[in-house]
Amino acid sequence: MTATTDAAAPVDARVHRIEVRLAPGEPDPFAGPVLNEARAALGAITGVESSRIYLVEAALDPAMLQRIADELVADAINQRPVPGASPAPADGASIEVHYQPGVMDPVAQSTREAIAEMFPGLALDRVEVRTGFRYDLHGCRADADALRKFAERSLANTVIQDIHLAPFLPECFQQGSAYTLRVGHVAIRDLDDAGLMKMSREAHLFLSLDEMRAVRDHYRAAGRDPADIEIETIAQTWSEHCVHKTLKSTIRYREANPSLDYASRPGHSVNADGSITIQNLLKSTVAAATNKLMQSEPHRSWCISVFKDNSGIVKFDETDAVCIKVETHNHPSAIEPYGGAATGIGGCIRDVMGTGMAARPIANTNVFCVAFPQTDGAALPKGVIPPRRVLQQVVSGVRDYGNRMGIPTVNGAVWFHPDYLANPLVFAGCIGLIPLDKCFGTVKPGDRIIALGGRTGRDGIHGATFSSAELTDTHADEFAHAVQIGNAITQKKTLDVILQARDAEDGPLFNGLTDCGAGGFSSAIGEMGKDVGARVTLDTAPLKYQGLSYTEIWISEAQERMTLAVPPDKVDRLRALCESENVEFCDLGEFGHRENGEPTLLLTYHGTEVGRLSMHFLHDGIPTPTREAEWGQEIVQSPESRVQSQYGKTPRSGSSSSTLDSGLRTLDSLLSSLLSHPNIASKHWIIRQYDHEVQGGAVIKPLVGRGQDGPSDASVLRPKLNSPRGIALGCGLQTGLGEKTPGGDSYWMTLAAIDEAVRNVVCAGASLDRIAILDNFCWPRCDDPKQLGSLVRAAEACYDGALAYRTPFVSGKDSLSNQFTTEDGRLITIPPTLLITALGIVPDVTRCRTMDAKSPGNSLLLLGATGTELGGSHYHSITGDDSRDRRIPHVHLSHGPRNAAAVAALLDRGLLRSAHDCSDGGMLAAAAEMAFAGRVGLDIELDGLPSERELDDITACFAETPSRYLVEVEPGKLDMVVNALRQAGVPHGQVGRFAGHQRLTVRCAKHGRLLDASLDELRDTWRKPLDW
């Protein structure tokens, strides 16, 4: 190809354009997916070519430009650089997608630095680069409107990118304009309630009336109007995201027929009218359980730091601890799923980096809740991204961030429900390793406030308060500024520096640190300086571009920034370390500032005072009103309970008879439907995109078995390569048992999730007395007493579950505004969702087992009794069968832990060849997974199933009774296993035998042969639905 424009014009800086195309004949792996989508949207397209575009603004002569093209941006072997803007193909159209000015574009940044390094005479600040993508659609006859619509849906997100239907080559790049200081004040003292609420909404403060009144009264007493930056600081600090005000509030709770002994619970009192007052819900339930467990060993010495720091810390071995945090990033992911998910995991990683005196991240987890991918595009409410694209993009976001940082993403789950349509949930977790003597930091007055990592820009303004808002059809426009795009390498470099600073030979170069997350500097410095005060010089923060106001600098949630408290005599060494690793460093002021004896925050900009706030008011001034909560199953159930058409299939409502009269075919089709239900189906498409092996610690991987395609219950890692000690990571999510299911109850949903998380890590080999758990509540708005009532039920279950299983909660997080109002005013609330994450210690990883069946001749035992309840099961959701027991199953608080202990003991004695959690899809789905993962045939006899009542075949196969395990036992060890189970009082029975064939058969004495299916076909059925 040859140049089409662009003649020689030396020395003046202008924008040059280079297209990078594939060499003729080279395969284009990215064109295929675009071609398919383009054909579906635009009709006959004969081919798609993709290319990358580099726009370089600098004073370049033609020789320099040629070198950039040949040596830097294009590969010498399989690509061809094309200077200038080549026209759209004669037989079709072209679409270009370019990042908007100011949006983080890591490739542009790296290219800019590489260009400056190539030409020593060219200063870095004289080079600007932007990048874009071009798609040539051959044979395309669509008009501009159709092209633009297609691009918006499939190629670009217009929140951060612009679409061009002609080659884009601007004369020059748009620059930010200089900022002129104007200190603003907010007249709040004379506002009435209506005025306060108007201000709260319009200024995106999202404070309640009580809170706005408290702010007004504080400034009335002070006799002055607040500066704008003060109001913003208060709004960030008091946001739900930062302070968890709902979970920490006092609650008056009503329940028609109280099902629990509330009076005996810590922080609970029963009032004369029968209502229950709960002081600080979190402290009285979740944290109370941990406190109680920590009163005795082993938890007293095992739990090192809980609910205090950025993550929870437990002891790993005699020299190190592990810390864990799980976050959500729901609203940003609804608007820009890729950036939202990437910065979700990025922020959680920073929480771990900012724990104690800094931990080294060793693993990530991720869980997504989305609507069914088949959701009809036409049915999408305005402002909602199609669920398939949401899932693709959030996976890409987690992949690109985790992989680039070199942290293995090892555990996760996906849950599908139609009501996640407008409000997808993105949970991201991170686990770190930290030396025992580095678990705590203390900020000292006189320490310099040092910020490291990314520069500050206008991205992510109001993210913390935005998380408290309800989404609507206009949220994408209104909150575009809350979107953040990450740059994982900036964070990796920052991590490299922080760990070296922590491990400096003569002691750490800092006294404490935290990440800049929600609320940016305002939260980070506000938190670190809580007890000592701080003086902050906002003008010294390095900016991505000029024009930011001091308030924007203060509250920006630009990514990859950490704040450190550094003793003055160590500042130079830290600066030198940053320079050696090309990490941005800035001195933002000093910790330690008191006025009238009180720690105070003093904010200046180029010497002018712009804000002054009492730390006491900032952190303790938030009013704690009593919130009303009520619970009764009928009140929380959505009138339009959508059991039907969950994923595009018409349920056979109530039609199934109680016996399997249609014989083989019915069980076969039910099993196939369940294995292909997206909740149960293989997630290999996601897992294989994550590097789960980096750092070399993977012992039990997310996919296991002969073909690396069986679903592991949990992952096991060996964080220290010279030690056999490991950690197991698993999770529990039982959304199907919550209030959106008829008869559902978040109390039992929560216990089932705890039981499942424990089952998962126990199956992999975790030691039962060293399991820590985390809670992540995602609820609709809890100013609705019914939703808050459901949240209370879940919190009470956390207390009961943690004590029963002796699994302390060590950290948690909540996200409580997950609902969406459509353009026509319809409210969509998410199902109450509680993710339980479990972290267990594995004393010796060589004792671990996997879920895949190992050998013919071994027995398959089911541990734990199966109940008749089918409510909330996947069987019920696909059939709508109301002829059987519709109640939801309940966890038994002594049987559950007993069964877990029995499995742990059998594994510890080396008596099991495999162990598998029996959950989604019931016994038959779990047994099928074991068989096809191991490529070992299995003959099941339903008569061996342990149960307290007589079960019909359907219930025996598909009930999702909790606290059950499937284990594989060699013939020579069967007696020992059975004896041990008898002694432990665990109901058990042999439900099958592994065989030399490659089939799964099921029979029972009464009906004979019920199923005879090929393992390969079952595996394909399970693999296909999400094989994207």
Add this chain to the structure above:
Amino acid sequence: MKPLALIIRTAGTNCDRELVHAFELAGADTATVHLNELIANPRRLEEIDLLGFPGGFSYGDDIAAGRIFANRLRHRLDEPLRATVARGVPTIGICNGFQVLVKLGLLPEPDARRQTATLADNTSGRFTARWTSVTVPADTACLWTRGLDTFDLPIAHGEGRFVPADDEALRRLRDRRQVALRYVTEKDPKPQASFPGNPNGSTDDIAGVCDPTGVVLGLMPHPERFTHPTQHPLWTRMASEWLSQTPAGLRFFQNAVEHVKAGRTQPAMA
């Protein structure tokens, strides 16, 4: 005295710790150096016996995997690096390290002094992490894979499709016995391998190549992630003896350390 291995890292390198561990298990001492520091003090290369370019996402894989790292080496360290290789210092580039060596032109034909092959996007168009079976051509010149036959290693990359400049370049590779490792495919005559399949569409199923002398190896699979028996994905299916065997990945590093101990490298000219 133990041989000294130098591991070069930079912004976005993330497999340096396990590479250090692998060299140490094999009997070497190690030092890890940031590229900036090495540029400032290139004479450090004169003190070393082994050299490693770890995996990761140097500079974020921005533009193309390994491109920016390779350009920085070409502009700032080309001669010291060539001198190190010329005195026979066993050098390994794994994954991103392989991409760097190929884009720098140090592999597969250092004398060409230009890039003669590339590592392009996987044909799937996506990053893939899985274990895969690989086999060592019996006649390879490579010292790192000596004595190894067919075994499993993990891959984790999005740009691993080995593409030689042309058929002639491929023929030269074969003639000079520079193919160090191939993916085992379903059509392969050795079907006993656990996870057959060319995971990225590489020409001739090439997973790794060496320079004509056999001391410089670049490969997409990660031998440093298979230095303990429990890293293998099927270890829970193996008999208990498995836990006491030497994993194939570790053998790479043992081969290199033995090569140095046997005195097959030359000291740097003072």
